[in-house]
Amino acid sequence: MTPATPFLITRPAGKADNLLASLDELGVAYSYQPLITTQQVTLKTKDINLLTQADLLIFVSVSAVHALEQQINPEQLPGHLFAVGSTTAGLLQHWTGREVIVPQDQRSEGLLALPQLQQVTDKQVVVVRGNSGRELIKQQLLARGATVKYVQSYKRLPLPLDGSQLWQMWQQQQVRCIVATSNEILQQLFALIPEAGQAWLKQRQWLLVSPRMQEQALALGISPQHITLAENANDGALLQQIIQLKKEMV
Structure with a gap:
């Protein structure tokens, strides 16, 4: 019989290692x-x-840093460094050896609230990101008088997966909670799973990472009582909520 794995982790490869290691250490059963x-x-x-x-240089993700450090030297980045999240900031600091400014509220809204980004008239701002994402940072900084350009250092691609097969396997594994850390992942799940599995998806508990994701989940038909929000997308915040949800499942 397939062992029960109540938590389904969907973070991209390379971004899930620390979380999975912590779950292993705590003996929390999961499917990845x-x-x-x-x-x-x-x-x-x-x-x-x-x-x-x-x-000013703003990095929106770990992937943005990884892809850049393969191609240029940190000395080529003379501007002040900002990161949306602490994991991205840590990686950027390690690579450049310089201070990286990161907000307490690790979202675009938190970044835009930083005092260092209030007076940016005539500043040249570059946002390093993937092939898509929110426009909020650019829109707000343009409104404050900055010149804002994107540099795309990586692109996100959906993996070629068999949704029907995955759905059957997750049912066998008795998946009860799905951990999703971006709207893209959330949408991909609903696009992958066949029509017959949509009701099953909506009945899972969902651990999401922002109010914006919650709005997307509600629009997809997930009820509010099936949604839990982590403080942010960092491993520590996710782990804290997973532990709490595990207690509630007993």
Whole structure:
């Protein structure tokens, strides 16, 4: 008989290692299935010029840093460094050896509330990110008088998976809670699973990481009582909520 694994972790490969190691250490049963992979995008000359001329550099994810450090030297980034999350900040600090400013509230809204980003008139800002994402940072900083450009250092790609097969396996594993850390992952799950499995998906408990994700989940038909929000997408915040949910499952 397939052992019960009440938690389904869907973080992309490479981003889930610490969380999975902590779950193993605590003896929390889980199934791990990444839905999205990342691929480095080769920087163009204009991208490198933007990076070297920026007054402020904002990194939105760990992947944004990883893909950049494969292609340029940290000395080519003279601008002040910002990261949306503490994991991204730690990686960026380790690579550059410099101070990285990170908000307490590890979302775009938290970043925009930083005092260092209030007076940015005529500043050259570069946001390092993937092939899609929220426009909020750019919109707000443009409104404050900055010049804002994107540098795409990686792209996200859905993995070629058999949704019907996955759904059957997750039922056998008695998955009760799905941990999703981006709207893209949430949407991918509902796109993958066949029509017959949609009701099953909606009946799971969901651990999400932002009010924006909660809105998306509600729009997909998940009821509010099936949604738990972690403080942010960091491993520590996710682990804390998983432990709490595990207690409630007993």
